Amino acid sequence: MDIKKKKTNSVLTVYASGRIDTVTSKQFHSEIISDLAGITKLVLDFGKINYISSAGLRVLLILFKAMKKQGEMVIVNVNSDVMDIFEVTGFSSILNIETN
Numbered sequence: 595m596d597i598k599k600k601k602t603n604s605v606l607t608v609y610a611s612g613r614i615d616t617v618t619s620k621q622f623h624s625e626i627i628s629d630l631a632g633i634t635k636l637v638l639d640f641g642k643i644n645y646i647s648s649a650g651l652r653v654l655l656i657l658f659k660a661m662k663k664q665g666e667m668v669i670v671n672v673n674s675d676v677m678d679i680f681e682v683t684g685f686s687s688i689l690n691i692e693t694n
Contacts, residue, residue: 597625604634604665611642614650623653627660634665641671646679658689668692 595618598609606629614622630636636657646654654669661667670692672680677693680686 595621597622599625599629601629601633604632605637606630606633606635607637607639609639609642613645613647614643614653615645615647616649619647619649619653622650623656626657630660630664633661636661636665636667638667638669639671640669640673640676643676644673646676651679651683651685654685654689666690 595610595612595614600607600609606626608626610622612618626636638654638657658667668690672691672693677686677691680689680691685691
């Protein structure tokens with residue numbers, strides 16, 4: 595997994611690629627959670643994410659709850675395979691997901 599971050603004022607945009615699964619979810623979580631101080635909008639760009647497991651969904655829920663206290667979280671550029679996972683698990687009705 596490759597993670598790049600861009601901070602503009604109080605907006606943190608995270609560009610991740612690959613898979614968010616049992617192996618990578620801890621890295622994904624730790625790299626984002628450490629930068630949330632003062633952030634009012636977290637944008638997760640999933641344009642290059644091709645799979646998310648239950649471990650990855652758990653991290654998204656943790657990030658969503660953290661951001662709910664201080665602002666908002668948006669997931670953008672979700673491909674159809676990952677969107678299917680969000681829909682089957684019910685996450686599509688919980689998270690703010692913007693599709694192409």
